[in-house]
Amino acid sequence: MKIEENVSLAAHSTMRLGGNARYLADVNNQQELQELIAWAKPYNLPVIMIGRGSNIIWRDEGFNGLVLVNKIMGKALLAEDNHSATLKIFSGENWDKTVGWAVDKKLTGIEYMSLVPGTVGAAPVQNVGAYGGELSDSLLELEAYDNQFGAFVKLQNHECGFSYRSSRFKTTDRGRFFIISITLTLRKTDPVPPFYESLQRYLDEHGIHKYTPKTIRKAVIDIRQNKLPDPEKVANNGSFFTNPVVDTAKFEALRAKYPDIKGWPTSDGRMKIAAGWLVETAGFKGVRDEPTGMATWPAQALVLVNEHARRTTDLLEFKQKILFKVEELFDVILEQEPELLPQI
Numbered sequence: 001m002k003i004e005e006n007v008s009l010a011a012h013s014t015m016r017l018g019g020n021a022r023y024l025a026d027v028n029n030q031q032e033l034q035e036l037i038a039w040a041k042p043y044n045l046p047v048i049m050i051g052r053g054s055n056i057i058w059r060d061e062g063f064n065g066l067v068l069v070n071k072i073m074g075k076a077l078l079a080e081d082n083h084s085a086t087l088k089i090f091s092g093e094n095w096d097k098t099v100g101w102a103v104d105k106k107l108t109g110i111e112y113m114s115l116v117p118g119t120v121g122a123a124p125v126q127n128v129g130a131y132g133g134e135l136s137d138s139l140l141e142l143e144a145y146d147n148q149f150g151a152f153v154k155l156q157n158h159e160c161g162f163s164y165r166s167s168r169f170k171t172t173d174r175g176r177f178f179i180i181s182i183t184l185t186l187r188k189t190d191p192v193p194p195f196y197e198s199l200q201r202y203l204d205e206h207g208i209h210k211y212t213p214k215t216i217r218k219a220v221i222d223i224r225q226n227k228l229p230d231p232e233k234v235a236n237n238g239s240f241f242t243n244p245v246v247d248t249a250k251f252e253a254l255r256a257k258y259p260d261i262k263g264w265p266t267s268d269g270r271m272k273i274a275a276g277w278l279v280e281t282a283g284f285k286g287v288r289d290e291p292t293g294m295a296t297w298p299a300q301a302l303v304l305v306n307e308h309a310r311r312t313t314d315l316l317e318f319k320q321k322i323l324f325k326v327e328e329l330f331d332v333i334l335e336q337e338p339e340l341l342p343q344i
Contacts, residue, residue: 001025001032003039011056012050012069014117014231014303015338018058021067027092028071029171030094030152030180040066040154040178048148048341049178051092051119054231054238055126055338060312063342070121073099074182077340086140086253090181091121095128103213106249109138111217112196115224117231117238121179125169126337127162131220131312135164138184144177152180159307163338164272174343183267193229197264201253227300235306236297237338241275246331254330274335294318312340 003056005027009018009260023040027033027049040047046065049055062087072092079086080223085107089098094112112133113123123135124142134146139157155177161168169177191211195203202219246254251271255261258281261276279285279301286298293309296302309315326334 001143002038003036003040007063008066009053009067012067013021013056013058013237015057015237015306015315016207016235016236017060017306017309017315019060019062021063021065023066023106025066025068026071027068028073030072031247033068033072033180035177036068037147046175046342049121051122052117054117055122056314057237057315057338057340059340059342065342068178070119074181077105078183081190084185085188087186088116088181089120089184090091091119091179092149093120095120095123099217102184102186103226105234106188106213108189108191108213109133109184109186110135111191111213112199112220114217119214124160124167124179124182126165127160127167129165131199131223134162135163135182139185140183140185142182143180146177148176152175153177158259164245170339174229178188228303229297230306234297234301239275239300239302239337241279241302241306241322241334243272243275244278244333245270245272250331253270258330273332275325276300276328278326278332278334279322281320282322282329286320289318292318296322318342 003023005023007021007024008064009021027036036049047068049068049070051070070092072090074090075093076088076096077085087102095118098120099110103111112131113128115130116130117159124139128135134155141154141156143152143154155320160207191213199219202223203243208215228238241315247270251263262277263271266272284296285301286296288307292314293307294315295305295307298306323334328330
């Protein structure tokens with residue numbers, strides 16, 4: 001094991017901002033994970049495990065502890081029958097390549113989440129989702145190291161506390177579990193409409209009427225590539241705000257004032273508003289903010305881009321400008337999707 005000191009965390013966030021980690025090490029297997037946690041314990045160092053940093057924003061003061069970079073690799077077909085297949089994927093694997101692997105096997109369930117950046121281990125934390133699909137729709141169980149009890153455990157889907165873009169790993173048990181692998185159950189049937197509005201529009205415009213995991217994956221990739229910047233080339237964290245959920249009375253009041261508002265009903269009888277519409281209508285689509293060095297992407301107002309910001313403080317200042325205007329116009333408070341670390 002190689003443990004580095006005073007490592008810049010800007011290289012471990014696709015927003016390319018943040019201070020230094022006191023210590024940083026790669027983790028290649030479960031034994032190394034246990035040994036590194038044991039190494040940190042006598043020094044009372046906080047420990048965090050990350051993937052590519054596509055959903056992380058580091059504070060300017062950095063992380064006064066041990067950052068573990070997840071390199072735990074591997075995937076396997078565990079079982080299958082005429083209707084479904086069960087796959088195990090280790091947490092250091094690239095998420096999009098995992099989706100492609102499943103689609104190549106003609107399996108349905110995660111193709112909607114094609115081209116979502118990051119590693120497999122980050123997917124349960126956010127309950128990653130896109131175009132109407134969520135990881136929680138397919139996850140059977142996951143394996144994790146429970147740092148509270150010092151043991152490897154398996155958690156079933158219902159034990160993960162999944163909700164919209166969230167889970168117990170992000171909320172009540174934040175920092176407790178280090179996810180090692182996930183097990184998915186995917187179907188051998190083709191995707192079935194109704195599809196997410198923008199996805200259905202793409203399918204109609206391109207004359208696609210035979211729906212397979214492959215055609216849906218290709219459609220999602222095309223939509224995302226036309227709308228979102230590649231984090232390898234442009235510093236960003238993808239969608240920066242989650243879609244807010246309001247009661248129907250508030251939504252109807254907003255629609256009376258803004259007839260073109262975009263929203264859709266949730267399973268609990270409320271309404272989810274498109275955060276991108278809110279930010280764009282507030283005047284922030286394609287905006288370049290010279291004082292902070294931040295901008296919003298011209299094709300998608302939800303994406304905040306680091307053009308020449310030097311500090312996380314700059315990003316947070318620009319974010320606050322957007323929050324203030326959206327709340328002023330719509331009386332809606334947007335919530336940030338990327339994690340700001342360390343949590344205070």
